[in-house]
Amino acid sequence: xxxxxxxxDWATDYDIFDAGYVKDPVSVWNExxxxxxxxxxERWGGSWLPTRYEDLQxxxxxxxxxxxxxxxxxxxxxxxxxxxxxxxLGAPPITSDPPEQIPMRRMILPFFTPKATAEHRPFTEALxxxxxxxxxDKGACDAAVQYAQQIPPRVIAHIIxxxxxxxxxxxxxxxxVLEIGLADPETRTKYRRIxxxxxxxxxxxRRAKPTGDLISILLEQELNGEPVTDEIVVGMxxxxxxxxxxxxxxxIGSALWHFSTHPEDRRRLAxxxxxxxxxxxxxxxxxxxxxxxxxxxxxIEVGDxxxxxxxxxxxxFPAANHDPDAFERADEVVLDRQKNRxxxxxxxxxxxxxxxxxxMEMDVALxxxxxxxxxxxxxxxxxxxxxxxxxxxxxxxxVSFPT
Amino acid sequence: MRIKVDPELCQGHNRCxxxxxxxxxxxDYGMSHALNDGNVxxxxxxxxxxxIANCPEFAIVNLDEGGEK
Numbered sequence: 002x003x004x005x006x007x008x009x010d011w012a013t014d015y016d017i018f019d020a021g022y023v024k025d026p027v028s029v030w031n032e033x034x035x036x037x038x039x040x041x042x043e044r045w046g047g048s049w050l051p052t053r054y055e056d057l058q059x060x061x062x063x064x065x066x067x068x069x070x071x072x073x074x075x076x077x078x079x080x081x082x083x084x085x086x087x088x089x090l091g092a093p094p095i096t097s098d099p100p101e102q103i104p105m106r107r108m109i110l111p112f113f114t115p116k117a118t119a120e121h122r123p124f125t126e127a128l129x130x131x132x133x134x135x136x137x138d139k140g141a142c143d144a145a146v147q148y149a150q151q152i153p154p155r156v157i158a159h160i161i162x163x164x165x166x167x168x169x170x171x172x173x174x175x176x177x178v179l180e181i182g183l184a185d186p187e188t189r190t191k192y193r194r195i196x197x198x199x200x201x202x203x204x205x206x207r208r209a210k211p212t213g214d215l216i217s218i219l220l221e222q223e224l225n226g227e228p229v230t231d232e233i234v235v236g237m238x239x240x241x242x243x244x245x246x247x248x249x250x251x252x253i254g255s256a257l258w259h260f261s262t263h264p265e266d267r268r269r270l271a272x273x274x275x276x277x278x279x280x281x282x283x284x285x286x287x288x289x290x291x292x293x294x295x296x297x298x299x300x301i302e303v304g305d306x307x308x309x310x311x312x313x314x315x316x317x318f319p320a321a322n323h324d325p326d327a328f329e330r331a332d333e334v335v336l337d338r339q340k341n342r343x344x345x346x347x348x349x350x351x352x353x354x355x356x357x358x359x360x361m362e363m364d365v366a367l368x369x370x371x372x373x374x375x376x377x378x379x380x381x382x383x384x385x386x387x388x389x390x391x392x393x394x395x396x397x398x399x400v401s402f403p404t
Numbered sequence: 405m406r407i408k409v410d411p412e413l414c415q416g417h418n419r420c421x422x423x424x425x426x427x428x429x430x431x432d433y434g435m436s437h438a439l440n441d442g443n444v445x446x447x448x449x450x451x452x453x454x455x456i457a458n459c460p461e462f463a464i465v466n467l468d469e470g471g472e473k
Binding site: 107113114115278282339342343348356 | 415416417418419421422423430432433434454457458459460461
């Protein structure tokens with residue numbers, strides 16, 4: 002995470018990269034919700050930070066006044082790249098507004114229905130077992146690096162139809178865009194181009210010789226009566242890779258962090274496996290990883306504040322999910338919470354297209370971990386590191402367990 | 405009890421189907437609709453209310469409670 006000057010007033014000068022905020026954002030949201038409730042900062046190009054559930058539900062529906070064209074807070078670097086510029090750097094449909102967004106979203110949704118994602122469950126189960134085989138005899142591991150981080154890139158590679166052994170590279174690329182690259186536009190652009198060129202080559206190969214894989218199927222489709230362009234498919238592959246890795250890995254890591262530091266909850270889930278469905282929704286609510294940005298395309302008055310054209314507004318779904326007006330005992334993890342209208346996957350027309358996949362991965366990752374390692378605890382609190390900004394989750398999580 | 409999923413509001417979160425597969429199903433795009441013409445058997449009313457309370461889009465309407473007919 003970048004070094005940031007200290008924050009004195011969160012309401013007027015917040016910093017999403019502040020180390021304390023990345024580690025514990027909940028107390029900041031609670032303070033802001035009571036007094037602003039929409040904070041502002043000039044840092045990182047300037048942005049607004051809403052904190053109430055009701056506000057988030059309203060803002061996602063202001064389309065296209067709050068546009069999705071620039072979902073990252075810090076503007077990207079502009080670097081001329083004549084060789085591949087025809088592919089752009091978009092990630093449709095997450096970077097699109099209606100009307101273009103609607104048919105593009107319908108192209109990818111059939112691959113991520115509950116039924117379609119269930120087909121990847123056996124692969125995910127075998128993968129989780131393999132990962133645990135590597136460290137179970139040692140009595141200790143880094144649950145973020147050796148487990149959580151390893152699952153989503155391999156599942157996504159499996160779905161897109163590329164070599165799962167390249168998972169290490171995918172992790173590096175995605176961190177280059179969504180972690181290091183969040184506050185460092187040149188690094189982000191560098192990795193965005195690596196990803197674009199990787200999929201650019203793959204799309205050209207599949208265009209020449211279809212194999213029936215996901216890319217080949219996407220290339221056969223039509224958009225608004227015209228054959229889909231290579232640029233759109235390259236952008237969609239970019240989205241599948243970027244959106245499917247850091248996010249799910251963060252959720253799995255946060256869940257394991259929770260259970261390694263809350264032995265009562267760990268014992269309860271181990272003894273009451275019927276709680277998995279509600280427990281997973283609750284962990285998604287409490288540790289929601291993702292904050293997307295919107296950009297105002299016109300001046301918008303909201304209560305006491307005015308978003309000016311060009312202002313970024315953070316879709317602070319994680320804070321909304323801690324709003325006591327929307328959730329009873331909002332700041333407690335309640336594994337059997339029955340009413341849980343959380344918006345961890347966003348809400349409205351940009352609801353995470355991969356949410357069913359993410360849930361399946363979390364479910365498999367936790368069930369197999371608990372089956373093999375029901376007793377575990379954090380070894381060293383000071384060794385835990387968190388990434389944050391727009392995707393929050395643990396990046397190092399040393400745990401130990403009986404062998 | 406009779407329910408309806410508003411197709412204009414549903415965004416395919418799939419919470420209702422996970423909570424009450426007896427009452428909801430999804431189409432090829434993951435968008436939900438109520439089964440059995442929305443009629444909820446007495447013993448499943450609690451599940452229907454749970455689905456209503458968990459929908460992030462407020463897309464499930466209880467037609468007995470002033471929703472459109």
